[in-house]
Amino acid sequence: MWYFRALHRRRIHWIARLGPAGGPQVLDAGCGTGGFIRALRAGHPNWEVSGVDISPVACAMARERTGKTIVEGSLLALPFADGSFDAISTGDVLYHLAEPAAALREFVRCLKPGGVVVVNEPAYRWLWSYHDDAVDSKHRFTRPELVAMFREAGLEVRFASYANLLALPLVVLRRKVFPPARPTSDVQLFPAPIEAMFSGMAWLEHLWTSRGWPLPAGSSVFLAAVKK
Numbered sequence: 063m064w065y066f067r068a069l070h071r072r073r074i075h076w077i078a079r080l081g082p083a084g085g086p087q088v089l090d091a092g093c094g095t096g097g098f099i100r101a102l103r104a105g106h107p108n109w110e111v112s113g114v115d116i117s118p119v120a121c122a123m124a125r126e127r128t129g130k131t132i133v134e135g136s137l138l139a140l141p142f143a144d145g146s147f148d149a150i151s152t153g154d155v156l157y158h159l160a161e162p163a164a165a166l167r168e169f170v171r172c173l174k175p176g177g178v179v180v181v182n183e184p185a186y187r188w189l190w191s192y193h194d195d196a197v198d199s200k201h202r203f204t205r206p207e208l209v210a211m212f213r214e215a216g217l218e219v220r221f222a223s224y225a226n227l228l229a230l231p232l233v234v235l236r237r238k239v240f241p242p243a244r245p246t247s248d249v250q251l252f253p254a255p256i257e258a259m260f261s262g263m264a265w266l267e268h269l270w271t272s273r274g275w276p277l278p279a280g281s282s283v284f285l286a287a288v289k290k
């Protein structure tokens with residue numbers, strides 16, 4: 063799906079930009095079935111990548127699909143020693159947690175000095191819809207809210223932006239104005255012309271944000287930070 067391709071590209075860009083040269087040790091926190099790890103492996107085969115997820119089924123699938131070290135565990139009590147990683151990234155996972163700030167503190171504990179945290183999460187409480195009910199959301203965040211949470215955890219924010227600005231009007235129409243008759247998650251593969259349209263919009267946004275220019279709004283909020 064266009065959404066995940068754009069999300070993976072965004073996360074990888076900022077890990078590479080802020081992380082150490084060479085082959086950093088990267089943890090995908092809440093790795094699911096391993097999609098992001100596969101994207102990392104394809105683009106940066108020299109990076110040492112591992113994953114953690116609370117679901118034993120997802121962990122088994124991720125191991126099979128990636129061939130990487132995948133550990134079953136909670137983001138609220140990561141099963142790793144202090145200072146284990148150069149970078150920790152998570153994509154749309156903290157919003158499932160009752161205490162996302164506690165997960166950020168664990169990220170900081172497991173990072174080396176100067177290590178990188180890259181996070182993407184759903185934006186705006188007012189955008190709550192049938193989709194959030196279907197995927198068991200607990201939060202939708204604003205950029206200032208996540209920035210404050212990062213700083214409180216001991217992270218220095220280097221880039222804070224929204225994402226999917228160009229898609230936002232269509233998201234609002236779908237989720238708030240014309241919801242489906244049988245509501246469920248609408249994160250799914252669309253017909254090729256629609257995928258191409260959204261992919262093009264995502265590339266335009268990437269060309270902008272990769273220069274360090276934040277977007278003023280969007281359906282997601284994205285932060286990249288380093289451990290002080």
